Amino acid sequence: MEAVVHINNRVGISMQWLLDHGVATVGILQKREQRGKLVALTRGGRGVQKVYEYKTMPEDMKRMIDERLDVYQGVCRNILEPCIEHSAEISQYFDEYKTAKGAHLPNSKEAPVRQTYYYNAIVLDGIIRLFETCKQKGQKVSWSQVLEALCGLDRLAYPFSLPENERKLKERVKEYQREGLECLIHKNYRRVGSGSTKVHAGLQSDMLISMIAEHRNFDCEEIAKVYNEWVRMQKAQGADHAEQWKEITGSTVRLWQKKSRFITTASKHGGAAYRNSLAYTVQRSAPTKAMYMWVLDGWDAELLYQKKDGKGRTTYHNRVTLEVVLDAATKYPIGYAIGITESAELIREALRNAERHVEELTGTMLRPHQIQCDNFAKKAMSETYEGLAALAVTPAAVGNAKAKVIEPWFRHFNDKVCKYAFNWSGHGVTAKKNGQPNLDITLKDKSQLPTLEELVTEISALMWRYRQEALPAYVEAINALPAGERVALPVKQYLQLFGEQREDKYSLQTTGINLRVLGERHQYDLLADPDDAVAMAEAIRFRENCWEKWNVKCDPFDYSHILVFNDKATEEYVLTVKDVQPMALKDRKPGDYEKLAAVWKFNKALEAHIANTLGGHQERAMAALESTDSREYEMLSKALITDSHGQHKDNKYRAERALPAAPVNAFEVVTEYTEDRY
Numbered sequence: 001m002e003a004v005v006h007i008n009n010r011v012g013i014s015m016q017w018l019l020d021h022g023v024a025t026v027g028i029l030q031k032r033e034q035r036g037k038l039v040a041l042t043r044g045g046r047g048v049q050k051v052y053e054y055k056t057m058p059e060d061m062k063r064m065i066d067e068r069l070d071v072y073q074g075v076c077r078n079i080l081e082p083c084i085e086h087s088a089e090i091s092q093y094f095d096e097y098k099t100a101k102g103a104h105l106p107n108s109k110e111a112p113v114r115q116t117y118y119y120n121a122i123v124l125d126g127i128i129r130l131f132e133t134c135k136q137k138g139q140k141v142s143w144s145q146v147l148e149a150l151c152g153l154d155r156l157a158y159p160f161s162l163p164e165n166e167r168k169l170k171e172r173v174k175e176y177q178r179e180g181l182e183c184l185i186h187k188n189y190r191r192v193g194s195g196s197t198k199v200h201a202g203l204q205s206d207m208l209i210s211m212i213a214e215h216r217n218f219d220c221e222e223i224a225k226v227y228n229e230w231v232r233m234q235k236a237q238g239a240d241h242a243e244q245w246k247e248i249t250g251s252t253v254r255l256w257q258k259k260s261r262f263i264t265t266a267s268k269h270g271g272a273a274y275r276n277s278l279a280y281t282v283q284r285s286a287p288t289k290a291m292y293m294w295v296l297d298g299w300d301a302e303l304l305y306q307k308k309d310g311k312g313r314t315t316y317h318n319r320v321t322l323e324v325v326l327d328a329a330t331k332y333p334i335g336y337a338i339g340i341t342e343s344a345e346l347i348r349e350a351l352r353n354a355e356r357h358v359e360e361l362t363g364t365m366l367r368p369h370q371i372q373c374d375n376f377a378k379k380a381m382s383e384t385y386e387g388l389a390a391l392a393v394t395p396a397a398v399g400n401a402k403a404k405v406i407e408p409w410f411r412h413f414n415d416k417v418c419k420y421a422f423n424w425s426g427h428g429v430t431a432k433k434n435g436q437p438n439l440d441i442t443l444k445d446k447s448q449l450p451t452l453e454e455l456v457t458e459i460s461a462l463m464w465r466y467r468q469e470a471l472p473a474y475v476e477a478i479n480a481l482p483a484g485e486r487v488a489l490p491v492k493q494y495l496q497l498f499g500e501q502r503e504d505k506y507s508l509q510t511t512g513i514n515l516r517v518l519g520e521r522h523q524y525d526l527l528a529d530p531d532d533a534v535a536m537a538e539a540i541r542f543r544e545n546c547w548e549k550w551n552v553k554c555d556p557f558d559y560s561h562i563l564v565f566n567d568k569a570t571e572e573y574v575l576t577v578k579d580v581q582p583m584a585l586k587d588r589k590p591g592d593y594e595k596l597a598a599v600w601k602f603n604k605a606l607e608a609h610i611a612n613t614l615g616g617h618q619e620r621a622m623a624a625l626e627s628t629d630s631r632e633y634e635m636l637s638k639a640l641i642t643d644s645h646g647q648h649k650d651n652k653y654r655a656e657r658a659l660p661a662a663p664v665n666a667f668e669v670v671t672e673y674t675e676d677r678y
Contacts, residue, residue: 004071005041005051010154011071012041012051023064032058039156055157079141080149083133084126084158093181094118099189112159117184119160123150124176143170198246199256208248212257213264220250220257227253272398286328286405289485290478291358293328294368295406296350298342298376302414304423305455306446316446319425320455323350326406328372332474333409334358336463338456344380347373351388352498355489356557361478365489372396372404387497390487417462423449492574495563499553506564508546513575515552517559524562524575527598530605539602540609542573 003017018024024032029052032038038057044050054062054071065071094114097105107114127146134141147166163169175183182190199208207230211223218226228247235245257264266274287293301322308314323346325335335354339346355365369391373381375398385393396404411427418424426436442449450458506513512525528539548571550564565572579595582588 003069004054007041007051010041010156011054013054013057013065013069013071015044015050015052018052018061018065021064021068023061053156055154078149078152080123080126080130080146081153083129084122085129087122087125090121090125090181091118094121097185105185105189113189116159116161117181119158120162120184121176121181123153123158123160123162124173127173128177198248198252200244204245205256208253208256209260209264212253212260213267215267217268220253223253224248224250275397288329289481290327290329290332290474291366291368291481291485291487293370293372294325294334294354295328295372295404296323296325296347297374297404297406297410298323298346299410301338301459302418302425302427303421303455303459304425304442304449305452306449307452316443316449318452320452320459321346322459323347324406324410325350325354326409327368327474327477328405329477330470330474331405331409332470332477333463333467334474338459342376344377347377347381348384348498351384352555352557355494355498361475362486365494367487367489369485369487370394374404384497387493388489413466417466421458421462423455423458491561492563492572495553495555495561495574496572498555499563500556502552502554504552505549506552507549508543512578513550513552513562513564515554515559515562522559523578524564525578526573526575527602529598530601536605538573540606541571543606545571 003014005012005014015029018029019026029038033040033052039053041051041053042048054065057065094105094117099105105114105117106112127150130141130146130149143166147164147169150162150169151164153160163172199205208223208227211218211226231245231247239245262278265278298321300319303319304316305318305320306314306316307318321339321342323337323339323342324333326332327334334357335350335352337346337349337353339349359365367388367390369389371385371389371393373385373393373395375395378395382393414427423442424437425439425442502515506515512523515522515524526539526542528535530536545566548566550566553563553565555561560577562575563572564575579592581592581596
């Protein structure tokens, strides 16, 4: 069989020639044919050689064939094909063309309208160009020759839909020359409406769309019923254009429901549903470093526990709320708290837990640059959020769950961690039923469900296990945080935000501020290094306000520091628990003497401050007194001047007693105050 085969004006290469010359193997040809990258002109078999079309072959095969064959040698060229030229302008015209309804022309595999119109246009341009070329060369070409050339074009290369009748083709060419590209577009895409339209633009569409947008969400059949009653009423009243009013079915309403979904969703399902499904959403990237952004939210943990009420009845449907603070950089749960219901106190406890965990990882408490929260307890928590965030607080929009990365994390934690617990209650009510557990089996042994205390321990263990798996990535992220971006959270600010205020007020005693916690006595005072001028000034000011009644805030998990402040919060001080010194020198441990020496140094600085301050007051007072009362004494001493009663000495002695006394050093006898604790 010949290498080059012509079948219906299509050039093909025989399969046997391709195999004999090593262009391809049988397996390669079969795979490319299966994938649609090669078109077979004949099926082959029963003495008929299989032939593959040359045009559809990959470029590598074409190069190997062209090196051995002149594929188009002896082929009769089509007189029309050389005149056909592709045009980007024509392609753009049909791509951008809008129908009367504002839609583009279809261009799917099933309905390649744009493609067909494009090839119709370039073929018609080719016919016109053919006539012009022949006229310039003084040659003649008939319409029958043009039609023959048109029918001889490869329909795979030129998938047009022009008429194959000489008279109709001639009319189409003339129409194209007269009206241009617009005449190729079918009238259904150009006209506003057709006679088959049941609901016309104007009052009819207004009424139907208003019914579809009704907040009570009527179904399609109910809407069609109400609309048809209104149509009959319009016809009975002889309304304008009554002949256009037609009754509709539920199918028509369903079609309009789809088309008007954009403008009716907010009315039917609410603004949140519209914003979540149809509004323009912002695509965001995760924070590049740890501590850049904390996201927090509460979740009803899908873990059941049993609880007894006051009447002795036991219930088994109970769940707790898990409040989680997530570092959005690596989705690491930096803090959490467990409670019965979500509240401002539970949120504050989760943030407190986060700061303690940060201190465990880095050695110091750090402030996140940004906090994202929802709108729950927003007013009660605003002061805490703003005091903790170094840069900004960004509440998520109401109803916009997609804005918080913590929502997917809850689903992940529920599905990958909680799911393995016996008391797992499943996913939310909107989840698919086939993914839910069989609670009949769970409740069959409901007496085995944990109590509240046991559930808290269980969740804490699950969180610990999850943290252990996610910790290496988070430690790497937080270590990558530059030193300039590590915003420390001072102890004072931490206690202001997360400290629990005690009911009583406290005065400064000789032993400091005395608190009793769980029956144990704790003593607090403010000790400063005299070499630190700022700290020393604060310590002196605290003692100058020794008359105040102090409010106290403390961390229930760490009683090493407390915050004391007056009622107006104009005076605030962080006090440290006092060091206990052993009485016996034999009991002294390394570092005890250094701590004791620091106290001596501090007290000595306080005494010096008192002496200097009081001495200054006394010197200024004496100077004032000496400038007034001493003048009377001096006059009576140097001259004998009697009064009206003839007295001189009595007046002299009286003036002498009025002179100011010399200042007395209150710290001439130095004593060190100590307190014994038994």
